[in-house]
Amino acid sequence: MKFKPLLLVLACTAFPVSQVVAQSPQTPQRPAPAKPATPAAKPATAAERTVTLGGGSGTTSRRPILTREELRACLNQEQAIRTRLAEHEAARAPLDREREGIAAAREALSAERVKVQAVTEQASAFRARMEAHAARVQQWNRDVEAFNARTPAGSAGERERLRINAEREALQKAQTEFEAERAALAASGDQVVSAYNANAKAVEARVMDWNTRNQAWNDAGQLLESERRGWVQECADRRYREDDEIAIKAGK
Numbered sequence: 001m002k003f004k005p006l007l008l009v010l011a012c013t014a015f016p017v018s019q020v021v022a023q024s025p026q027t028p029q030r031p032a033p034a035k036p037a038t039p040a041a042k043p044a045t046a047a048e049r050t051v052t053l054g055g056g057s058g059t060t061s062r063r064p065i066l067t068r069e070e071l072r073a074c075l076n077q078e079q080a081i082r083t084r085l086a087e088h089e090a091a092r093a094p095l096d097r098e099r100e101g102i103a104a105a106r107e108a109l110s111a112e113r114v115k116v117q118a119v120t121e122q123a124s125a126f127r128a129r130m131e132a133h134a135a136r137v138q139q140w141n142r143d144v145e146a147f148n149a150r151t152p153a154g155s156a157g158e159r160e161r162l163r164i165n166a167e168r169e170a171l172q173k174a175q176t177e178f179e180a181e182r183a184a185l186a187a188s189g190d191q192v193v194s195a196y197n198a199n200a201k202a203v204e205a206r207v208m209d210w211n212t213r214n215q216a217w218n219d220a221g222q223l224l225e226s227e228r229r230g231w232v233q234e235c236a237d238r239r240y241r242e243d244d245e246i247a248i249k250a251g252k
Contacts (some may be wrong), residue, residue, distance in 0.1 A: 133171075133174055
C-alpha cells in the first residue's frame, strides 16, 4: 500500500492583524509665558492741574498737552484694552483644562497600546507554531516518499505504516485546531487594533485643534501687548488738563 503526500502545509505568512497606523499624538504646545501688561491706572485727580494717564511726570516727553478729543480717544482706547485683556485672560483657563483632558486621553491611549502589543506578541507566537507545524508536515511527506520507494518487509514495514498513519491523523487534527485559532486571533486582533487606531486618530485631532487655538491665543496676546505699547507711547506719558477729563466724564 502506497501513501499519497499529505498537503497540510499552512502558509507561513504574517498574521492578519491590521497594521497600527496611528502615530503617537503630538504633545500640546505650552502657552507663551509673556502676557500683556495692564495699562497703568489713572492717578487721583486734582483741580486746576495737568496730569498723565500713566501717572508719570510727563517730563520725558516734549509732545504738547493732549487736546480734549485726543484725551477722549486715549481714555476709550485704555478701556478697550482693559476689557480685551480681561477677556483674553479668561480664555486661558479653558485651554489649560482642555490640555489636562488631552493628557488624560493620551494616558488612556498608552494603556490601549499595551493591548495592541499583546496582540502582536500572540500573532508572533502563532506564526512560530505554524512554521513548526509546516516543518512537521514536510517531514511526514518525506517519510511517505521513502516508504513508498522502498517499503520495509515484515513487521518493520507494518510498524512504519502504522506510525505514518498515526502521524497523519495528528497533523490533520493540528491543522483543524490551527485554523480555528487563526480565525479567533484575527477577529480579536482586528478589533483591538482598530479601536486603538480610531482613538489615536481622535486624540491626534484634539491635539492639533488645541494647538491651533492655543497659537491663536498667543497671537492675540502679542497683538494686545503691541497695542498697549502704542497706547503708552501715544497716551500714557502725555499730560492733559484735568478739567478736560472732568468734562469728558460729564458727557461733554
